[in-house]
Amino acid sequence: MQAKLTEKQRDKIASKLIDSNTFKNAPTSIALLQYLYNKTKKGTHLKESIIDIEFFKNQNAGDRNNPRVRVNVHNLRKKIVQFYETEGKDDVWRLNINKGQYQVSFHKNEQAHYILKKLKWSSLLPYMFFLAAVLIIVKISIPQPKPSLWKTILSKDTSTNLYIGDHFGITGKTITRNNGWTRDFSINSADEFYNFIDSNPNLKDSIKPSNYSYSTRMAALSTQKFQSFFQNFDKKFSIRFSTQTSTSEIKEGHALYAGPSKNNNQFLYFFNESNPYFEISDTQISLFNHPVQKDTIFNLNSGDVSHEYAVVSKYKSGDTEHFVFFSQHDIGVSATVEYFTNIDSIQKFQDTYLKNNNHFTAIFEVKGQDRTNTSLKLIEAIGF
Numbered sequence: 001m002q003a004k005l006t007e008k009q010r011d012k013i014a015s016k017l018i019d020s021n022t023f024k025n026a027p028t029s030i031a032l033l034q035y036l037y038n039k040t041k042k043g044t045h046l047k048e049s050i051i052d053i054e055f056f057k058n059q060n061a062g063d064r065n066n067p068r069v070r071v072n073v074h075n076l077r078k079k080i081v082q083f084y085e086t087e088g089k090d091d092v093w094r095l096n097i098n099k100g101q102y103q104v105s106f107h108k109n110e111q112a113h114y115i116l117k118k119l120k121w122s123s124l125l126p127y128m129f130f131l132a133a134v135l136i137i138v139k140i141s142i143p144q145p146k147p148s149l150w151k152t153i154l155s156k157d158t159s160t161n162l163y164i165g166d167h168f169g170i171t172g173k174t175i176t177r178n179n180g181w182t183r184d185f186s187i188n189s190a191d192e193f194y195n196f197i198d199s200n201p202n203l204k205d206s207i208k209p210s211n212y213s214y215s216t217r218m219a220a221l222s223t224q225k226f227q228s229f230f231q232n233f234d235k236k237f238s239i240r241f242s243t244q245t246s247t248s249e250i251k252e253g254h255a256l257y258a259g260p261s262k263n264n265n266q267f268l269y270f271f272n273e274s275n276p277y278f279e280i281s282d283t284q285i286s287l288f289n290h291p292v293q294k295d296t297i298f299n300l301n302s303g304d305v306s307h308e309y310a311v312v313s314k315y316k317s318g319d320t321e322h323f324v325f326f327s328q329h330d331i332g333v334s335a336t337v338e339y340f341t342n343i344d345s346i347q348k349f350q351d352t353y354l355k356n357n358n359h360f361t362a363i364f365e366v367k368g369q370d371r372t373n374t375s376l377k378l379i380e381a382i383g384f
Contacts, residue, residue, distance in 0.1 A: 005093060005106055007041070013095050013106065022083040029076045031055075036076075036097065037104045046102035073102060084109075144232055147346045148358065149314065152321050153254045154230070160237040161252070162226055163267070165259010165333075166215040168193070168243045172207030181210055188264040189243065213243045215259070218330040222258040222337045229341035242266065251317070257324040258333050261300060261311070267324050274315035276384050278361045280326070285311055285363065290382065298363055298379075305329045306368055309379070310336045313361040321359075331368035335376045339364075349381070357383030 014037045023030050035055050039046055048069045052058045056068055077097055084094055096105050146154045153160055168188045174180040187193050193209050242265040257267040261280055272279050277290045283301030302308040310332030314323045325333045339345050354360060362381040368374050
């Protein structure tokens with residue numbers, strides 16, 4: 001019984017056989033199947049003599065002793081059977097050339113149809129959910145490869161400390177003449193405070209170093225980003241504050257710094273000592289002595305909390321490494337920390353700018369609103 005299929009469906013079934021592995025080394029069977037299928041579509045009444053003349057180009061087709069058509073069609077039927085025993089065993093609709101005929105027909109494989117019809121997908125749902133859960137567990141249990149830019153710092157062989165760039169403060173009379181906490185950007189440590197008092201002895205009894213420092217919400221945002229990133233690689237870090245840290249402590253292990261440069265923190269010294277082409281002084285960063293890039297000075301003191309430059313650098317310091325994030329306001333540090341804790345942006349940065357280098361200094365232009373970054377643009381990136 002001829003199956004009720006559309007021409008497009010029949011074409012698809014025939015093409016599946018022709019393009020299959022079963023037929024790939026049988027060019028005669030492919031061509032013969034295509035010929036018989038095309039003639040069947042046109043409604044041509046196929047006889048052995050017609051096939052012998054049209055397909056095999058035999059001008060003596062009246063010779064009944066020539067078995068060429070019968071042999072090749074027999075081989076074609078064997079290929080079709082072989083296909084449906086292997087690659088097409090689950091096909092519901094099948095192509096067929098009945099014995100004694102040359103017309104191509106189609107029929108439904110009732111056994112496969114019955115199996116599909118009886119299959120209750122609802123009964124498979126628990127197994128599908130179980131398989132999905134197993135795949136998720138396997139994926140979670142397989143550790144992510146460490147980005148090469150972070151590989152040393154993420155190593156468990158050496159400890160890592162995150163240093164938050166906080167601000168030294170003074171307690172005493174404020175501008176309102178009440179006792180309170182005051183920030184003076186020219187005083188960034190107890191030593192600088194007492195040097196100031198030596199020059200202003202009249203203030204000795206009215207102000208004193210505060211027993212606590214001040215940090216912006218940049219500290220919380222950056223810490224959260226680093227924590228999430230490090231957790232992916234089963235690595236921990238300790239949190240410290242720059243105003244309460246000594247040089248010897250910084251040298252204990254790998255160091256991250258996230259915070260302002262205007263607080264005159266100790267990482268400015270390490271940055272300048274370890275960078276071959278950059279130096280930060282006062283409120284500017286200078287690019288100099290580079291074999292290709294021209295000398296340039298960038299002003300870090302934008303005076304505008306919605307637009308500023310941010311400096312990111314990874315360099316070797318003795319036997320350890322530092323990864324530092326500087327800017328004058330929150331948006332620069334927050335934006336660059338987010339950039340360098342995102343796997344996709346890390347990979348893009350490595351491939352585009354680092355080449356074979358593992359250390360670098362980069363300058364970004366950051367724009368934002370309400371101390372939240374809205375755009376991040378790379379201005380300069382120098383690997384070394």
